[in-house]
Amino acid sequence: MRHLRFIFPAIILALLALYSFLPVKTQEKTVEITYGTPTKDIAFQLYKEGLLRNPLSFLFIHALYKKKLEAGEYEFKGLVYPWDIYEKLSKGLKKTYRITIPEGSDIYDIGRILEENHICSAKDFLKYALSEDTVKKYGLKVGSMEGFLFPDTYFFSKNTHPLRVIDVMHKNFLRRTEELRKNLEEKGLTLEEWVTIASMIEKETSKPEERPLVSAVIHNRLKRGMKLQIDPTVIYALKRRNMWEGRLTLRHLRLEDPYNTYVYFGLPPSPICNPGLESLKSALEPAEVNYLYFVADGSGGHYFSETYREHNRRVREFRNARR
Numbered sequence: 001m002r003h004l005r006f007i008f009p010a011i012i013l014a015l016l017a018l019y020s021f022l023p024v025k026t027q028e029k030t031v032e033i034t035y036g037t038p039t040k041d042i043a044f045q046l047y048k049e050g051l052l053r054n055p056l057s058f059l060f061i062h063a064l065y066k067k068k069l070e071a072g073e074y075e076f077k078g079l080v081y082p083w084d085i086y087e088k089l090s091k092g093l094k095k096t097y098r099i100t101i102p103e104g105s106d107i108y109d110i111g112r113i114l115e116e117n118h119i120c121s122a123k124d125f126l127k128y129a130l131s132e133d134t135v136k137k138y139g140l141k142v143g144s145m146e147g148f149l150f151p152d153t154y155f156f157s158k159n160t161h162p163l164r165v166i167d168v169m170h171k172n173f174l175r176r177t178e179e180l181r182k183n184l185e186e187k188g189l190t191l192e193e194w195v196t197i198a199s200m201i202e203k204e205t206s207k208p209e210e211r212p213l214v215s216a217v218i219h220n221r222l223k224r225g226m227k228l229q230i231d232p233t234v235i236y237a238l239k240r241r242n243m244w245e246g247r248l249t250l251r252h253l254r255l256e257d258p259y260n261t262y263v264y265f266g267l268p269p270s271p272i273c274n275p276g277l278e279s280l281k282s283a284l285e286p287a288e289v290n291y292l293y294f295v296a297d298g299s300g301g302h303y304f305s306e307t308y309r310e311h312n313r314r315v316r317e318f319r320n321a322r323r
Contacts, residue, residue: 020054023079030095032158035071042069046085057082065090073158094157101169103151103276104202108239110149110274114165118158125162134163138170140192147195147271148173180280187284192270198283199271203232204294205302211279213304215286217294226292228261236272 031049033042039062043055052058061083062069070092076085087093099117101110107129111122128134129145140148145166150173156165184194197218204214221228231248237257238244253260259268275283293311294302295318303318305311 020052020057021082022053023081023084024051024053025079026050026076028075028077030073030075032073033069033071033089035159037071039069042089051076051080051085052082058086061086070094071159096155096157098153098155100153101149101151101274103279104273105151106236106239106273107144107146107149114156114162117156119156119160120162120165125165128162128166134166141190142192142270144270145170147192147199147274149274150176151274151276152176176277177280180277180284183284189284193267194283195275195280196267196271198275198279199273200228200230200232200268201282202275202279203235203273204230207301208278210302211282212285212287213289213291214294214302215282216289217291217304219286220290220292222266224292225265227263227265228267230261233259233261233268233272236268 029049029051031046031051033045037045040055040059043052043058043062046052046058047055065086067086067090069086069089072092072094074085074088074093075095076088097117097119099113099119101113105113107126108122111125111129114120114125115122129149130143132143134145135142138145138148142148149166149169152169152172154165154168154172156168181191184191187194189197197215200218201211201214205211218228218230234252234255234257235244235248237255237259238252240259241257253262256263258264259272261268289304290306291304293305293308293314295305295311295314297303298318303314305314
C-alpha cells in the first residue's frame with residue numbers, strides 16, 4: 001500500500017505531461033513574437049494565445065534542442081502540436097505577404113511600398129540601398145542599388161531586414177537577366193551602362209513598340225556626342241534632393257546635378273529606376289533607325305524625328321493640339 005502512495009501521483013504527473021503535448025485545434029491564428037522576447041515569455045504568450053495546453057511543453061522541447069528562436073509573425077491553423085510551433089520558430093517559417101514592385105520603380109518608390117506593407121521602414125531601406133558597402137558587396141560600380149533590384153512580385157514577412165530584401169531582389173535580377181548579360185561584351189556595354197540605358201527607356205515610354213525606338217535615340221545621341229536631354233533624369237535628380245513636387249519646369253532643366261542630362265553629356269552616373277525585361281532587351285537591341293529626337297504625341301506615345309527641324313515642327317503640333 002505504501003508503494004501505491006507514490007505510484008498514483010507518478011501516474012497523474014505522467015498523464016498531465018502527456019496532456020501537455022497533445023495538439024490544440026485552432027482556426028487561422030497569427031502570433032507576433034517581438035525581437036528580444038525571452039523563451040519563457042514566448043512559451044507563456046503561446047499558451048495565452050491558446051496554442052499550447054501548457055507552456056512547460058514548449059520549454060521542455062527548448063531544453064532538449066536549445067535552438068535559436070526567431071522573432072516575427074507566425075501563422076497557425078488546424079491541429080497544432082508543441083513541436084510544430086517550436087520547429088516554425090526555430091526555422092523562421094514566418095507568415096509572408098505578397099507585394100508587387102512595378103517596372104520602373106526607383107528605390108524611393110520601393111521604400112514607400114515596403115513601408116506601406118510593414119516589411120521595413122523606407123528610411124532603413126534607403127539607408128542600405130544607398131550604402132557604398134552594400135553596393136561593393138555585389139561588385140557593382142555605381143553609388144547605389146538603383147537599377148539592380150528586379151521589379152517583380154515578392155513574398156516577405158513583416159519586419160524583414162532591408163539587407164534581406166535587397167539580397168532577394170538583386171539575386172532575382174541576376175537570375176532573370178542571366179541570358180541577356182551574355183551579350184554585353186558583344187554590344188560593347190558594361191553592366192552599369194546597359195542598365196542605365198534601360199532605366200531611361202523604362203521611364204520614357206510604357207509602349208512596348210516604342211522601346212527599341214527610344215533606345216535608338218539614346219544610342220544615336222551617345223555616338224554623336226549629343227546631350228541626351230531625357231526628362232526623367234532631371235526628375236530623378238530632383239527626387240535625390242527631395243525637391244520633386246510632381247511637375248517639371250524649365251528652371252529644373254538647368255539644375256546643376258550629374259543626373260541632369262540637359263546639363264551634362266553622356267549617361268547619368270547610374271540607373272534612374274529599376275527597369276523590366278523588355279526595356280533591358282531594348283537597351284541591347286535598339287531599332288535600326290536614325291532618329292535623334294522624340295516628343296510626346298499627347299496620347300501616351302511619341303513622335304520620332306531624324307532632324308531638329310522636323311522635331312521642332314512636331315513640338316509645335318503637340319503644343320497646338322494641347323491648346
